[in-house]
Amino acid sequence: MKRVLFFSACCLLTIKSFCWGFYAHQRINYFSVFLLPPEMLVFYKPNIQFLSDHAVDPDKRRYALASEAPRHYIDIDRYGEFPFEELPTRYDSAIKKFSEDTVVANGIAPWWIQTMQARLTNAFKEKSAAKILKLSAEIGHYVADAHVPLHANSNHDGQLTGQKGIHAFWESRIPELLAEKEFDFMIGKAHYISNISKFIWTRVLESAAEADSVLQNEAALTKKLSTDRKFAFEERNGKIVRQYSSHFTVAFNDELKGMVERRMQMAIASTASFWYTAWIDAGQPDLKHLQPLAFSEEDLKEFEVLNAAWKNSSLKGRPHE
Numbered sequence: 001m002k003r004v005l006f007f008s009a010c011c012l013l014t015i016k017s018f019c020w021g022f023y024a025h026q027r028i029n030y031f032s033v034f035l036l037p038p039e040m041l042v043f044y045k046p047n048i049q050f051l052s053d054h055a056v057d058p059d060k061r062r063y064a065l066a067s068e069a070p071r072h073y074i075d076i077d078r079y080g081e082f083p084f085e086e087l088p089t090r091y092d093s094a095i096k097k098f099s100e101d102t103v104v105a106n107g108i109a110p111w112w113i114q115t116m117q118a119r120l121t122n123a124f125k126e127k128s129a130a131k132i133l134k135l136s137a138e139i140g141h142y143v144a145d146a147h148v149p150l151h152a153n154s155n156h157d158g159q160l161t162g163q164k165g166i167h168a169f170w171e172s173r174i175p176e177l178l179a180e181k182e183f184d185f186m187i188g189k190a191h192y193i194s195n196i197s198k199f200i201w202t203r204v205l206e207s208a209a210e211a212d213s214v215l216q217n218e219a220a221l222t223k224k225l226s227t228d229r230k231f232a233f234e235e236r237n238g239k240i241v242r243q244y245s246s247h248f249t250v251a252f253n254d255e256l257k258g259m260v261e262r263r264m265q266m267a268i269a270s271t272a273s274f275w276y277t278a279w280i281d282a283g284q285p286d287l288k289h290l291q292p293l294a295f296s297e298e299d300l301k302e303f304e305v306l307n308a309a310w311k312n313s314s315l316k317g318r319p320h321e
């Protein structure tokens, strides 16, 4: 237990120092807890800090594990035209048709979420508090990523259209500036998902359909406003940095007509529903009587490796927060 507490303290410090772009993921896991039924709240609420802090572990893992990155996105536009019917929704059929190398290179988010859901369901069956928490925190991350339009498009950072930076602009800058003041995250209850595959593919198609609108609106607004109104030196987490100006950020959010708030709300509803569905599918175990919360040596080591990898990373590469 001592080790767990010691590690939690280190982890909090690390997150405070290095996870500026992780705000939205942490808020999504945090607010998802409040959509759960009382039988789940008894366990999730006391552990809400862990669920929020570890919402960003999958992104940290990208710096420690080469195979991690494709789990966060799918460049679905590489499979033809919307609604991409050429792409089989089953993984085995997809790799048979396009080869595993191609499928992995284009991203595997919708399939990986299903793998994580099976693992979370097993954790509930095992009544393992540590596994339930770790997997809940992480599946929240992957589910949230699937709700981001630019996680479902090969022009993921506007790199093909001279709009580099738009990825973090949409998913970090807008929520950081506007979520606390303007977004509403008290949004009802978790519901049972009867078909996980269908559900997640529907979310991915919604994201893919909105990607063009994100790119086009930013380009149109850039034309309308001069560069010195687009970027500004403004405060971010206690530091003055050059970033998209508040003026441009608010104007872009207005152009998108609530898209960022809607996708965050949907990500919260989906995350809570994945947790709830895993619990139901495991036979609704009594969460007041789980095995004592103790992370394995392997888990503790992994937390350390993830934080070290994140700390030492050059912060370059595909945007992913």
Ligand SMILES: [Zn+2]
Residues within 6 Å of the ligand: 058, 059, 072, 141, 145, 320, 321
């Ligand atoms: Zn991610």
